[in-house]
Amino acid sequence: MSGCDFFWPDDPDLRVLADSVRESVSAAERGAVLRPDDDVWRQWLAMEFDRVGLPERFGGPGGTLRDVVTVEMTLAAVPVSLPALSIAVLTHELLGELDFQRERGLLPLLPRHPVPVVDGRVTARVDGVWWYGGASSLLLPVMLNDSGEQTWSLARLDVEEQDVAVSENLAGEPRARLELRERCVTVLGARWAPSRFREVQATAVLLTAARLVGALCGVRDLTLTYVAQRRQFERPLAALPVVQQGLAEIAEQVSAALAALDVAAHTGHPGQAFAAGHRAAEAAGVVARLSHQLHGAMGTSREYPLGQYTRRLWAWTDETDLAERSLVLLQQDVEERTDIQGDLWMAVEALRVPGWPRDPSTTNATNRRRTRWATTSATSSPGSGASPRRRR
């Protein structure tokens, strides 16, 4: 049980994709937080890794949700912070079929709920916005009330410096608080049902879960190596029963988080995405605590790489309130599908995509996400270092 592709032995293309991603950031320092002016970031854009999953009709190379998740996991397992893909994916998720997809410089905002528009103006505060520079326009979900029917759309805003307070999260990644006060907005023409907003939230949670699982794999592998090599009482730490119990707990938590991520990425089921977010958040807390305990004082040193992972685990779960938020969203999703009180087993079943588990005779190719992620399957075998475009 090693590496983040433990549950994906049936898809060698994902392994090749992960290898390509690792190679593409090999010049970056381990633990780096990259910025758009870094060479690695520029090279990343040139290879169009930031557009994995974007349909060809919007100028992207296509790809599945599993491809996207694989890229995010792999980066987090290095670890390197390079959020270009997440930004592009969430932009695409918000825009749907609107044709702004080829633009770069759009920054998606994802408040907990679409923001009401009053007399053509919005007032809102959005925390934890990824602020890497280079953004020219903001995409803000806004709530509309058309003839008594609740819908939502997007407002496009220019970035104004006085609205932005920039800081860093615990992992050293740039974050901003946006204070929008009675900003005049132009609302785009599209109107969407509230359920679609939850789908966007599901994708955002899934991306966070993917990063967490990548970092969790990194912590697990680092801890395994450490306790196997470090000797105390004339034997490896790993020979101590109490250490073995801790190791197993780490492995179990990572396996569960991986499994939840796997099924969510495979099915595209929003409820599964929220479940994956919750599992990843739970695992992050347990694994960070246990890994530091097993590393002893060494783990607290900046020189040793454990902190590069655990600071990310804490930062990503805290800034998104992931454990709590994913449960709230999961509950909403299930209640929309079924009456939990009517029959709990049916509520459990509501989280299962019909046809899952797949019949033994079916192939992997049938499980590509059916909606906007089904445009192109990554079934070719790119060479190491291949760009997503060349993967087709």
Place this chain on the structure above:
Amino acid sequence: MNDVPPGPEPGLGPADQAQELGRDQVSLTSGNLTEHERVVTSESLEQLRLRARRFVDEELAAGRFEPRCDSWLIGFDREFSRRLAAQGMVGMTLAERFGGAGLTALHRFVVIEELLAAGAPLAAHWFAERQVGPAMMRYGSEDMQKEWLPRIARGEVSFAIGLSEPDAGSDLAAVRTRAEPVNGGFRLHGTKIWSSNAHRCDAIVVLARTSDEGRKHAGLTQLVVRLPDPTVRVSPIESIDGQHHFNEVTFDDTLVSENDVLGTVGAGWRQVVGELAYERSGPERYLSTMPLLRAVVAEANGPHSHDRAMADLLSRMSTLRHMSAQVARAMSDGSAPDPVAASVVKDLGTRLEVETVDLAHRLAREVDSPSPRLMRLLREARVQAPGFTIRGGASEILRTIIAKELVG
């Protein structure tokens, strides 16, 4: 309850088993397939699941069973097992020529999920179907297969398991029960403990020492002992609530025919360990308390104060289902069972089961007038819960297995 030895298990999945047994051999029972069994073979997993759900719904509506927690251990009902078998839902993974449906572990997985979630009484055929049948398919002689497998598939035979001993709990290889060679077979002497439902079973599969040579894991053999037998004493071990399903089974020079040796003499350890993936990773490791949860949620006046707890339950349950299905899929594909994956499912699943008992009791406090069924399920789950993390491999042993596999 079976205690479980640590260690990896070699083994083949059903696909390989079928190859081993030779699908082109003359069919023994294919001409006797019931209509239901023929239907099963053409069903998708989804159709099969819905059919299993309909069956238990009808049984429940007709009052033919009362939902129970841990129904795979304490819900013993031979008639239910026969009715289920008539639906083609017992012995599904056994070869068609032996009366089974020749299906995969995934097919069994979806059916078992529905049965356990309803709390249906499965104990009468459980061990026969889950591990004895598959073990006989892999290791049994042709005569043994002909004798037992069709009966298992018809749901008319109950097996007990004799693994643990008074002085050998998690350390199974320390078994002292001995089987001395005699003319035409073995003479068995010793005591097994925690054998569920042995007092009403037709046979018990015993792991006994047949040789002292080599490592302690060598020299062990599996024997099928027919019950009742005047030399076999089955003594009840009452559970803390006074129920009787555990037994101590003493063999006092019991003669076992050489025809009743399961597999190879001296290979018992390898064979037993090979059964563990079936035993550890199945839905019974996370659904034993689902009947209680269903009952309490249905009767609670809205689980509002426990909304997060319910969502947490759904999240964990959903993940465990996927992990368990992954192991079943690997078995279906013919892969060797992964001891780590199976142990992870068992440890995480049984911990969830234990926590759900507390959750159910918290929810029950909000029920104004709990029904007799709910009260019974609450009590049942409380007294069964301590066994969840012990049977089938104590949690601490499982974690040791996981850690050793990881570190190498």
